[in-house]
Amino acid sequence: MLDNDALRRALDRLAERWERSANPTFRLFEDDRVAALDLGDRPLVLIGATPYARAFVAQAGALEIIAICDNNAAGKKLGPFDIVAESALADLKQQHPRLLAAMMVESKGAAAHFGAYCDAWHIEWLGLIHAFRRAGFAYPAVQAKFYDRLVESAWGRRDRWQSFAGALDDELSRGVFYSVLLFRLTGERRYLEAAHLASAAAGEPAWLRPTTTHVYVDGGAYDGDTVVKFIEKFGPAYDQIYAFEPDEANFALLEERTKHLPGIQRFRQGLYSDRRTLRFAAGNDQGSYVSEGGDIAIEVTAIDQVVDRPVTAIKLDVEGSEASALSGGASQISRNRPGLCISAYHQTDDLFDLPAQIASIAPGYKLSLRQFTPWLYDTNLYCHQGARP
Template sequence: MNLVINESQPLWEYLRCAEKPVVLYGMGDGALKILAVCRQYGIPIAGIFASDEFVRGHSFEGYPVESLAQIEERLGDFIVLLCFGVDYDSMLERIAELSRRHETYAPDIPVFGSDLFTPEYFREHQAELEQVYGLLADDESRQIYADLLAYKLSGKLEYLYRHMGSREEDFGSILTPGPGSVYVDLGAYDGDTVEEFIRHCPDYGWIWALEPDPKNFRKLQAAAGELPRTTLVPKGSYSGEGELTFSARGGRNSALAESGKKLRPVELTSVDALLQGNRADYIKMDVEGVERETLLGCRETIARWKPQLSVAAYHRTGDLWELPLLVRKLGPDYRLYLRRHKYVPAWEIILYAI
């Protein structure tokens, strides 16, 4: 099986030569990162606009924040770069409608790290990317993989809108927890994925739920603190036990960090240390960029019990090849599946090992 990517012109090179002005849609961390890349490539930015409800006569990075109507009146036609993430239907439809009026892209910027998926990056890691493509267990996974790589090069929304699934759909078709299953939830947030698991496996054996962010952990306690056969742990997951600096943002994006706001020390543990040789049947990890380290902390559990795995594979540019290859190294008998859940840009990419 050959991996074919039908995109010859990378987004950043196209934008550098574009005749139409380039504008940003959105503010915040995403806009800061995209502005930095545009400056790196010498791409001039003609303006920034926001949804009408966020336009308050203020500025962002020296640009007045305009409405779409204002920027259309000023510029006419232009290229839009989407600078935020979204998963709810009304906003996804708004973005789709915008793309029918103006050329619109969602640049692929890593959540963590600075590597961009450029043609040079693709060539450097082509052997590993093709190896992973060959390891994927079904046609849907291979199509998602090829479309994701095409998206990462081009920023084209069409590749994202082709694949808008959900974990609910994955239960039963890929994930098959049965009565007595032991579930380990790494990055349990406010308990939503614990509740999701129980819906599909009401006769579970035990639940271990880890969440390092104090605000999120309080929500987790409120949602799951009274559940039977459940242990809640206010720690982060890693390759071993210890302590590292943590950025407590009170949302899904709380993460280990070296610098930034709201930094605090956080206790870490590994799945192997947590379980002490006991069984796990299903491990879900969405741990904000430390999936590799967390997998290494599961090596004994994987070798002994071969639990089903659900691994977030979108936080770092290398996740799409590094994580599948690591999973197969730890568990050579695993069958690998890739699914993408509803989100723009290319977040919520899930690697399943069964």
């Protein structure tokens, strides 16, 4: 279980530090080790030949990048820079005593491994968020929606922290909320790692009312994994499943994976506020999103325009269109008050704005939060047991 009192005190200390500062900047929120580090006038090695590294290199300007370190791509180049294995870091440190490493990796394993390696060779290092914040660089387009204005959004809503925490239904949810805030303010992933472990141990909250027959809407059904998980959890207690997935390749996997299951309607469409055609940028698993400059066109529709049965459960993981999809299901939500499982991380402000939107559609829902990865992704909002007030 998370220590909510300690997390709350950590937030209070950050607020107090801000109030006491004669010239407050967001660097006040960083750990002392990180706050003391600057990119200028120091030779840099970027850790990971990733899209983040490519974006960083493209904006590097006068920064002195020595090399890129990536064990899987050693011997190749990224732009004009050599990619070296981690075994070269010790030599680089000897050649450049003031060497600074900047992490361009997201995964827990890679970040922990290279952080420990740098520590062993006394190489100071910045995490991914700190490196981009310090440089003032733009994130890659696909990832920008996750990272842009993280600290500004969290800190700018500090007058709503207490009321939001009070609206959450359980202590774990409050701890997850405090942990997400601390991560966004400080950039320190240890807060999300603890929230992830606690969430994984507890599992999902009881977000569905007991019923003999569920009507389930799965927005962002991907390859059918969440449809299968729903059926595994509730067994035969479903009457109809509506699965929406706009990506052609994912939709083919969805069809194949669920073709033997009864009571499933599959739509090669996304969920939105109404029926239309949108441009869509196809990225990695977390990176697809609606964009005017997107490389493909997708058809989208609204829950209320397609589903004509009383819905008991809605899951939305629609790559940043959650607010629009909620608008498109407002009639179902207000009339039938289904359990909701909503991704609350695709847009920086979603953590605060989506609960407010749901309350405006159907007041009285109880709210829970879970964090199902140790990184920025998969902060899930659950709205449940919503008897009419």
